[in-house]
Amino acid sequence: MSTKSSSFIKQLIKPFNFSFSKGGRETEDLEKIAANEQKQFSFETLAQATRNFHTDQKLGQGGFGPVYKGKLKDGREIAVKKLSQTSNQGKREFMTEAKLLAQVQHRNVVNLLGYCLHGSEKILVYDYIPHESLDKFLFKSENQRRLLDWKKRFDIISGIAKGLLYLHEDSHECIIHRDIKASNILLDGKWVPKIADFGMARLYKEDKTHVQTRVAGTNGYMAPEYLLYGNLSVKADVFSYGVVVLELISGLKNSNFNLDPDSSNLLEWVYKLYKNSNSLEAMDKILTPSAIPEQVALCIQIGLLCTQSDPQLRPSMRRVVVMLSKKLGTIEQEPVAPGILGTRFSKGYKPNSTKEGSSVFSGNSSSTSNSNTNTSTHTNTNTVSTATTSLSGVANSRKDPHGKRPVSGH
Template structure:
């Protein structure tokens, strides 16, 4: 006998077509709806979990341009990632460094800026540095291009505070009121990305009172920008060679403070970091000054890193005419001694108020180094002083500083003192006029400097 679809089955079970108390719906409808709800719920949970994981993985590389939100701050880099960054391809050494040293080295120098010949990259290649790579470095903060455009009034001409071969520097005010310096790198044959990489690697993690701090960066398409702390009193070149009147605001004491601060900044790069940083473009326009005349070394676009296992790197000769050491110019071998020579020229510039090369002067005075050495050899050291210095320093102190200059520009690079030793030389009251019979406790380079001082002509 057939059983109705609305009745129980013969074995006492419930038919799928039986009506249920739930809205009077049949059982198979209730089961189907339940399966659909459970499936949708599981899919939704899976989607939310996956999205949360992806969001965490990408949180340091997301920059929102249209929303106006501040970009995320990437995490502080640790020692392990610092070591890895020095080895991986993101900041590889130039191809030129792997080449053998040749008798003739191409010299690319300028009088007013640091111009390095660009590599044969197209503009599009500059976008190869992705946001993911940079955000993983953990150096500084990622800024959106729109935020920096607003900060600089769309890179207005009236906000320009500096200009060189690599880019233009603008004064900017961020949304929180902080004043910064924004360097907009010029993308000449991919040069913008090259300097971008070098500066981020060289000073991205460095914090020193005599080095300009890198606050953050921006990479948007082919655009490359660097954001620095703002130093509000111009650069040393402007104060030495600008129109400051018959009496310079840079007194002898202020000049020595600037020289010592610069030496301390370079000493930190050479001796306080691993790998050490060779600045390669030490000059007066790259020494920024604050309102208290504290020096801050800037512009690391030509810097090179030198690991502990290396005594030098071989590269194309870069720098500014008049500051480049002869040994580096002739061989292309770069190490700390190259910066020491450049600092010696800078110190001469601070003392004399003259440019390293000045074609407006008499033939024997065009080259600052040659003229300086000739004046010292002729025992006319006091005539080297900038005539705009109102109060001359004590003769004893002047002699000491002149001898430091001569040591820095020694033609034998191995006899030049280290930057840390130069700091002590400039600060010590008794050096180099020691009366003790015991030898100095410093290194061989320091002792070599003592010997050079004893052989130098007297300036009494």
Template sequence: MAFCSLLCCGMTSNRREHRKKSSTTWRVFSLKELHSATNSFNYDNKLGEGGFGSVYWGQLWDGSQIAVKRLRVWSNKAETEFAVEVEILGRVRHKNLLTLRGYCAEGQERLIVYEYMPNLSLLSHLHGRHLAECVLDWGRRMSIAIGSAEGIAYLHHHATPHIIHRDIKASNVLLDSDFQARVADFGFAKLIPDGASHVTTKVKGTLGYLAPEYAMLGKASESCDVYSFGILLLELGSGKKPIEMRSPAVKQAITDWALPLARERRFGAIADPRLNGNYEEAELKRVVLVALICAQSKPEKRPTMLEVVDLLKGESKEKLSNLENDEMFRPEPTMSCQGVSGPDDNSDCITEETDSRVDVKQGTYSLPEAAAHIS
């Protein structure tokens, strides 16, 4: 309780500041209020379940809809992730970040209350329960790409102090009623002190999205989020998972598959077949090139998220031309082996296909997609 008390005190000034900027701000909910809103956390209200616990749909007395993340078991680790997420979400306000409605910390109950996202997660539309509906036309995909990029750019360049998300992936991009992107789940986020280029930390994240330098050395920086976003962009444009099985014994990273096609300028072969060719060729090419330049293994060569936003919007023809002529997209005369390991052909940190959240050093897993609405 002491930790949460410090959290409450530390966020008071943030709440005052945000009240000046927005009419919607977070507040402390009572456990009784959330019991009433969710019909006592009734099974019929459950939106999903993950390693942290469950997510429930609820409705407050004023008719507004909410999503409530309820930790299954209290522990020091769960308490820390709970406090980090509330602290981060209490600091930020951006149209492409999930809005914190409030939290509850009574006894050993830890609950986070969010704005309800009726179209669930990007993952649910690309690979999950909404796959067959195929409602993500090209216009919506471009909007999601740009919107999520703008949300991450805000964290990196405009939040004070700057914030590294550390778990950018399709299940953490939620979609509102208009299919606008909201980046979510800040339980792994890190604040970056002024002047620091990175922080060294225990490796957490999701296989297939982890930057090589982070997976191997624990060096977390804004550039790690850029790498993860590159994988997300390829996933969004192609409909493929970050890692797919080529045979029972061989797994292929999405960059291994896309890079040779990009070098051959076969961008149409990368497009999600469910689009049936209904996409803007110039925009598809931008998405693929930006994705691959983000997901290269050398962090110093990756763009910033501000540059990513500009490139995706296509506002500078010169920058786009420079990107297309980058050496990584030059056709190679020969290929010595199949399945390169990424844009720089030297990254083999991806070892297993899974949609699971992973603590790489400890090898522990949980399943966030069951709770894709929030986690």
């Protein structure tokens, strides 16, 4: 990308303030990006590539609209994201993704090939990722999990870390994804992970420690300080990454964990095993023939460090990438007990009020709002799009219970 192009996009994207005013302003912005990046596709080209958007070519349906598989005349396979005409939330997410992905390019981030504007139609075009999303292999069936041996899983853990490091520190602007989860990690033909679905992402100013924002994410992956107080920093992505790491190792999903009646979630269960020096018992048994025990144990320690309740104790993604190259026993930092999901308190903390210590997640799904679940390629699934009244009330009426300054982003 040229210096002129980068400068244009920096001016175009106003940090934390994507406006979607009536009158076609968002269309004008998208036209400018498409023209400047020279990534324009004609509607006729995409219609032909997708057999006129035939239902047989449909990969999935998200809040933004349908996604189709297509094939260009030069043989390239593409994924075509078509904006629904009726979804205001989808429009916001669509435009956010278009603007952010215009400025990023990394091996572990999904590649946006271009744009199409045709009358009221707004379309984004991506590389097609043949193995689709990680959750389809990790949570669907034992046969699917067997396709992910330890080498593949370790490479996925490392690849996601490198992609997040790029977004947080090495891209034109610091980008917080806000919805890192297994269904938003795509796997290409060589099992290389690609971070996808940037509809909820936010830019992050370097002179701020965190931003206050509307809560958006997915049950089981959101950091406690973000879910409860709306405090967003890069450490929220670190927490989500840690959850994905522990899911990859165990083959279990955090949001519906029920293996141990004495553990309310996957993180607590793995931590108990870790403290009893039995962390390898958390490993998916399918991995036994291919696993490197020391490497698995190292990744468990890193996953627990990333999911600590206090964001200041979580490592940066740069530190995570370094730790993944280390040997077991060379990382001095020990994880503390995970906090209660939905709070910033550790399990040993006894608040004055039972309300203050209660978990937003535990046994009460009504405290978060989910969109329709659909685990299809290039779509956001089971996503919390708005903060509930009770959650926002708690966030606005209480100060940080630790009495600390806002958390550091790095």
